[in-house]
Amino acid sequence: MVYIMKKGDYISTILRSKQTVLSTKDIMLLWGEASSDAARVRINYYAKDGDLYRIRRGFYAKDRDYNKFELATKIFTPSYISFESVLGRAGITFQHYNQIFVASYTKREIVADGQAYSYRRVKDAILTNSAGIENKDNYSIAVPERAFLDVIYLNKDYHFDNLGSLDWDKVVEILPVYGGNKRMEKMVKKYCKALNTKTK
DSSP: OOOOOOHHHHHHHHHHOSOSEEEHHHHHHHHTOOOHHHHHHHHHHHHHHTSSEEEETTEEESSSOOOHHHHHHHHSSSOEEOTHHHHHHTTSOOOOOSSEEEEESSOEEEEETTEEEEEEEOOHHHHTOOTTEEEOSSOEEEOHHHHHHHHHHHOSSOOOSOOTTSOHHHHHHHGGGGSSOHHHHHHHHHHHHHTTOOOO
């Protein structure tokens, strides 16, 4: 027996979802719809009616209180939160940035709903390697050690304010993700020496 959704079921299915950000494709999957045209008409109706909050083309939220990290990693996938967004929260860099930094397969600057998102390109082999990546409810985020390595992967010269809180054994453990990058290996050794830190 095939269950046919009633009118009120469409929006209640979205409201019950654990996701705070949904793409048109996500909504179609929730509704079990094959026709994108019918789904789009219905989504537009709910957005105009105020039942759905339209963030940007193809992305919606239940209300304005959505998770911006979740949106960041949904605009381009695969991707994960990294760089200064993680290092700032961990107290490794002190400068405050308004934008959210994301590791992705593309380099792009985007503003969505007043929030700036900065996408930095990393090689696919690095992007898809889960070492040092934590999966939260609806997004992925680098641990500080992985974010530190991402930064030195893309920058030859970078000023860190406080490296004392990093687990250097974990840094060394994650380092092979970058494919035997000699420059990065030298930099890690240099930082360890400067901090007088021994690694396993």
